[in-house]
Amino acid sequence: MAELTELLEKEGVDKELLAGAAEFRKAYLADPDFADRIPEVSALYYGKTVWEEAVAVLLSGRNLLLAGPKATGKNLLCENLAALFGRPVWNVSFHIGTDAAGLIGTDTFDGEKVSFRKGPVYMSAEKGGFCILDEINMARNESLAVLHAALDHRRIIDVPGYDLIRVDRAARFIATMNYGYAGTRDLNEALSSRFAIITMPQITEENMLRLLQRNFPDISERIAGQFVKLFGELARKAEKSEISDRAVDMRGMLDALDLIRQGLSSGQALELTIVSKTFDRYEQTLIRDCIGSRIPADLDRSLVFTG
Amino acid sequence: MIKRQYSGNERRARNYIWNAAGRYDFEPSFLAFSPDGSPDMYYNLVIGLAYKWLDMEVIQECIKGYSASRSAEEFDDLFWLGLENCVYEKEIGERPVLEKLRREKAEAWFKSAADMSRQQMEMQSMTVYEQQMIRWSKVLGRFCHAGGRSLALAGRLLFSGSLDAEGAVGEMTGILLDFFRTDISRLKEGGERKGILFALSLPGLPWKAPRQRLFLRTGDGRGDLDTNVRLGHTMNRRVRLPSGPDMDFVRAAFGEPSLPEREMTALEEDCCRDLHAACRLHVTDGVKKEQGREAFGELSGILKRAADQEKVNRRFVSDNALLIHESIRELSARLDLLFAEYFRRMPERGRSGSLIPEKAYRLKVFRDPSVFYREGTLTERNVEVTLLLDASMSRMNVQEIIASEAYIMAESLEKIHIPVRVLTFRTIRGITVLERLRNTKEKSSGRIFRFFSGGWNRDGLAFRALGSLLEAERGEKEQLLIVLTDACPNDDMPALMDPSGRALKEYEGVTAVSDTEKAVHDLRKAGIRTAAVFFGSVSHLENVQQIYGKEYVRIRKLNRIADAAQDLIRMTLQEMTLQI
Structure with a gap:
C-alpha cells in the first residue's frame, strides 16, 4: 500500500486526500477472512484529477459512478481505489438478465433446509467491501430498484423474508458504465442521482506513454510514441463509429509489445492482439489499414526494445 | 443501416x-x-x-x-x-x-x-x-x-x-x-x-x-437519386372498371393469387367499397418460375423490368455484402436488447431462486430441490412484425436501397426469432396488388430482392386489405405494422363519391389522405399497431402527420430505414408495456 501511496504522491495527487485514505484504512480494518479479496496493484491508473475526485467522493461516504467509453481505465481505477482504501472487492458484471436475486441473494436448498445464499451486494454491504457494479447500464432499470435504499442515505438492504441489513460504514458501491456503442443504454435518473459521477477522460498521450514506459522500461521512445498515436487513432475511429470499440484495447496494446519482446514481428503481434479483437472481416481491414499507416509490419524486438 | x-x-x-x-x-x-x-x-x-x-x-x-x-x-x-x-x-x-x-x-x-x-x-x-x-x-x-x-x-x-x-x-x-x-x-x-x-x-x-x-x-453528390418520381393524372376521364383482361394481365405480371377464389371474393367484398367500389384486389406470393410464359407488349416490359431489377438488387447486396452483413449483426444485437428490455424472461424452475410455496412439499416428500423459480434464459416475445413497402413508381430511383434495407430488417428480426413478413403494394389498372415477399414461416428473405417499383399507390385500399389478411393470420401475437411511405396516396382510378359512380374525385390530395387516415385508424382499432417510416417530400409532411399521428419517423436518407424501424419498434414496445 505504501508503494501505491508513494506512486500517487509522485503523480502529484493531493497529499491530504491520500492521508485521508490512510486514516480510512486504519479506522476500518478489513476482515482477515476476506483479505485475498483486496486487489493487488498490477498497473496504475494515470490521471491526477480523476484520482483526486474519486478519493474525495469515497472519503465523503458517497458512491461513485465512472462513466466513459472503452479503454478509459474504469476497471483499473476501481481496483486501484479498493487497493488504496484496503477494501475487499465483490464484482458484479451486469447484463440484461441481471435481477435482484443475482445481486442480493437467492433461496436455495442445502440438503436440509431452504436457506439464503448471499449475493455480492449483500456480502460487500455486510463486510464493508467495495462492490463494483460493472457496466451497470446493461441491466434493466427495474431490476436495479432493489439497490436504491442501499445507495442513498438510508444505507439499508431489505431482504424480503429475511433480514434488514445495514450497509457497513466502510462499504462503497462503485459502478462503471460504458456508453457510445450498440447495446448500451442510459441509466435512469433514480439510479444516477444516487452516485457521484466522474466522466472518465480518454487517456492522454503523455500518460499512455508513461504507462508503456512503466511496463516496458527499455522500449524505444520513438516506437512507443507511435503506439500511443495508433491507440488514439483507433479510439477516434471508434468514436466516429467507423469501427466498433473492440480494437480500442489498452490491454491489447500492452500484449502486442509483450509478444514483440517474445519474438513476433509487430505485424503479427498487432494482428493477434488488436485486429483479431473484432470478428468482422471488413472491420478488421479498416483496423489493419489504420495500423499500417502508423506501424511498419516488420518491426522486431531489436528495433522496439533498445535497452 | x-x-x-x-x-x-x-x-x-x-x-x-x-x-x-x-x-x-x-x-x-x-x-x-x-x-x-x-x-x-x-x-x-x-x-x-x-x-x-x-x-x-x-x-x-x-x-x-x-x-x-x-x-x-x-x-x-x-x-x-x-x-x-x-x-x-x-x-x-x-x-x-x-x-x-x-x-x-x-x-x-x-x-x-x-x-x-x-x-x-x-x-x-x-x-x-x-x-x-x-x-x-x-x-x-x-x-x-x-x-x-x-x-x-x-x-x-x-x-x-x-x-x-x-x-x-x-x-x-x-x-x-x-x-x-x-x-x-x-x-x-x-x-x-x-x-x-x-x-x-x-x-x-x-x-x-x-x-x-x-x-x-462525394457521398452526398448522388444527384437526384433520392428524388421521388411523381406520376400525373390524365384529365377528364370517366371511371373504367378493371376488366377480365386487366386481371389476367396483373396475374401474369405479379403472379397467381395466393388465396382461394372464395377468400379473394370475400376480401374484395369486404374492402372494395365506398371510395374503392370500382377497384379490385389481388393478393399474390409473386410470379412462380414455372409460371413463365410468352409475354408481349406491356407485360413483357414489366416482366423484364422486374427481372432486371432483381439482378440489380442482388448485385447491390453482393457488392455491399460486408456492410450488409455488419448491419444485420448490429441491428439484430440492438433489437435483441430492445426486446429483452421490454419482454420479461420466462421463469423456469431450478434449485435456487424464489421459493414456489405450493411446490415446497416436494422437498420434504420427494427430496426434489427444484422448487424455486429463477429467471430463465428464454424470453417470451409475443410479437409479429409486418413490413409494408410502397412499390409504386415513385420509388423508381431507390429500388435496390429499399430492397436491401428491407432485407436487413427481415434478416435481423429473423435472427432474434421475431416472425416477420414483408409485403409490397401498388395499384395497376385499378387493381391493388399486395405481393408477399416474405411470409412469417419462411426462413430465407431472398425473395425480398424481387422488389421493383411500378404503378400507382392506393394506400387506403391496400391498408384495408392488409388489415383483413393480418386479422385472418394473426393468432395470439401482438401485431406491429411498419409502412415505408411517402405519404402521398395517388391512383389514376378515381374515388367514387356516391354509389352510382357519377360523382368522381381524383384519388389524390385531401380525398386520398383522409381515406388513408381512416384506414390506419381502422387498423389500430383492430389492434394492429401501425407506424410509418416517412421518406418523402417536405410538402407531404402534413399528410404523414394526419395519417399516422405521432407514430412516424422521418428519414432523409433511405439507408436509415432500418434505424428508423428500430426507433418505431422501441416506441411501440414502450406503449405496449404501459398498457400491460
Whole structure:
C-alpha cells in the first residue's frame, strides 16, 4: 500500500486526500477472512484529477459512478481505489438478465433446509467491501430498484423474508458504465442521482506513454510514441463509429509489445492482439489499414526494445 | 443501416484519409485508388495529410481555377505530386512509417510501369509519367535519365514542407505559367467539373481512361437519386372498371393469387367499397418460375423490368455484402436488447431462486430441490412484425436501397426469432396488388430482392386489405405494422363519391389522405399497431402527420430505414408495456 501511496504522491495527487485514505484504512480494518479479496496493484491508473475526485467522493461516504467509453481505465481505477482504501472487492458484471436475486441473494436448498445464499451486494454491504457494479447500464432499470435504499442515505438492504441489513460504514458501491456503442443504454435518473459521477477522460498521450514506459522500461521512445498515436487513432475511429470499440484495447496494446519482446514481428503481434479483437472481416481491414499507416509490419524486438 | 452509400473500397479510402487528417468532420474531395479498384494507401494518406496541414479550400480554389483548361487532369496530377512532397516533409517527423510507405509506393510504381501495355503508354500523359518517374527514382535513390526541362520541372515540383496552402498554390501557379504557359487568372472557371471530385492518375492506368474508375463524387453528390418520381393524372376521364383482361394481365405480371377464389371474393367484398367500389384486389406470393410464359407488349416490359431489377438488387447486396452483413449483426444485437428490455424472461424452475410455496412439499416428500423459480434464459416475445413497402413508381430511383434495407430488417428480426413478413403494394389498372415477399414461416428473405417499383399507390385500399389478411393470420401475437411511405396516396382510378359512380374525385390530395387516415385508424382499432417510416417530400409532411399521428419517423436518407424501424419498434414496445 505504501508503494501505491508513494506512486500517487509522485503523480502529484493531493497529499491530504491520500492521508485521508490512510486514516480510512486504519479506522476500518478489513476482515482477515476476506483479505485475498483486496486487489493487488498490477498497473496504475494515470490521471491526477480523476484520482483526486474519486478519493474525495469515497472519503465523503458517497458512491461513485465512472462513466466513459472503452479503454478509459474504469476497471483499473476501481481496483486501484479498493487497493488504496484496503477494501475487499465483490464484482458484479451486469447484463440484461441481471435481477435482484443475482445481486442480493437467492433461496436455495442445502440438503436440509431452504436457506439464503448471499449475493455480492449483500456480502460487500455486510463486510464493508467495495462492490463494483460493472457496466451497470446493461441491466434493466427495474431490476436495479432493489439497490436504491442501499445507495442513498438510508444505507439499508431489505431482504424480503429475511433480514434488514445495514450497509457497513466502510462499504462503497462503485459502478462503471460504458456508453457510445450498440447495446448500451442510459441509466435512469433514480439510479444516477444516487452516485457521484466522474466522466472518465480518454487517456492522454503523455500518460499512455508513461504507462508503456512503466511496463516496458527499455522500449524505444520513438516506437512507443507511435503506439500511443495508433491507440488514439483507433479510439477516434471508434468514436466516429467507423469501427466498433473492440480494437480500442489498452490491454491489447500492452500484449502486442509483450509478444514483440517474445519474438513476433509487430505485424503479427498487432494482428493477434488488436485486429483479431473484432470478428468482422471488413472491420478488421479498416483496423489493419489504420495500423499500417502508423506501424511498419516488420518491426522486431531489436528495433522496439533498445535497452 | 448501410452506414454510407459507398462501397467498401471507398469507405476504406475515406478512412485512410480521415485517419491521416486526424478528423472525421469532412467529406474528402479526393480519393485515390489503384487500377484494381483497391484504395491506394500512400496517396490516400497524402490526401489526408493535405487536409491536416493545408487549407484545402485554398487548394481547391486553385484547382477550380485551371479546371477549364484542356490539360486540367494533367495539372491535377502534377499538383498532387507537388503536394505529396510538401506534406511528406511536414509529417515525416511525426509519422516515421511514411518513409517506408513512400518507398513501397515508388517500387509499386515501377512495377506497374513495367507492366503497362503499349496502348496504355500511348494514352498516358508523358509529362506526368516522366515526372512520376523522376520523383519515384529519387525516392529509391536510382538514377533517372531525363532532359533538362523535365529535371527543372521536377525540381520545382518538390514543394517544400515549409509551405502553407497559399505557398503551394503560388508554386503551382508559377509552374503553370513557366512550363505550360497557362495563366490561371486568365482562365475562365470550368463549370462542368464542379461537384465532381478527382482522384489521382495512378501508374498503370491510362491517363485518358474513363474517369469513372478514378473519379468519385462525394457521398452526398448522388444527384437526384433520392428524388421521388411523381406520376400525373390524365384529365377528364370517366371511371373504367378493371376488366377480365386487366386481371389476367396483373396475374401474369405479379403472379397467381395466393388465396382461394372464395377468400379473394370475400376480401374484395369486404374492402372494395365506398371510395374503392370500382377497384379490385389481388393478393399474390409473386410470379412462380414455372409460371413463365410468352409475354408481349406491356407485360413483357414489366416482366423484364422486374427481372432486371432483381439482378440489380442482388448485385447491390453482393457488392455491399460486408456492410450488409455488419448491419444485420448490429441491428439484430440492438433489437435483441430492445426486446429483452421490454419482454420479461420466462421463469423456469431450478434449485435456487424464489421459493414456489405450493411446490415446497416436494422437498420434504420427494427430496426434489427444484422448487424455486429463477429467471430463465428464454424470453417470451409475443410479437409479429409486418413490413409494408410502397412499390409504386415513385420509388423508381431507390429500388435496390429499399430492397436491401428491407432485407436487413427481415434478416435481423429473423435472427432474434421475431416472425416477420414483408409485403409490397401498388395499384395497376385499378387493381391493388399486395405481393408477399416474405411470409412469417419462411426462413430465407431472398425473395425480398424481387422488389421493383411500378404503378400507382392506393394506400387506403391496400391498408384495408392488409388489415383483413393480418386479422385472418394473426393468432395470439401482438401485431406491429411498419409502412415505408411517402405519404402521398395517388391512383389514376378515381374515388367514387356516391354509389352510382357519377360523382368522381381524383384519388389524390385531401380525398386520398383522409381515406388513408381512416384506414390506419381502422387498423389500430383492430389492434394492429401501425407506424410509418416517412421518406418523402417536405410538402407531404402534413399528410404523414394526419395519417399516422405521432407514430412516424422521418428519414432523409433511405439507408436509415432500418434505424428508423428500430426507433418505431422501441416506441411501440414502450406503449405496449404501459398498457400491460
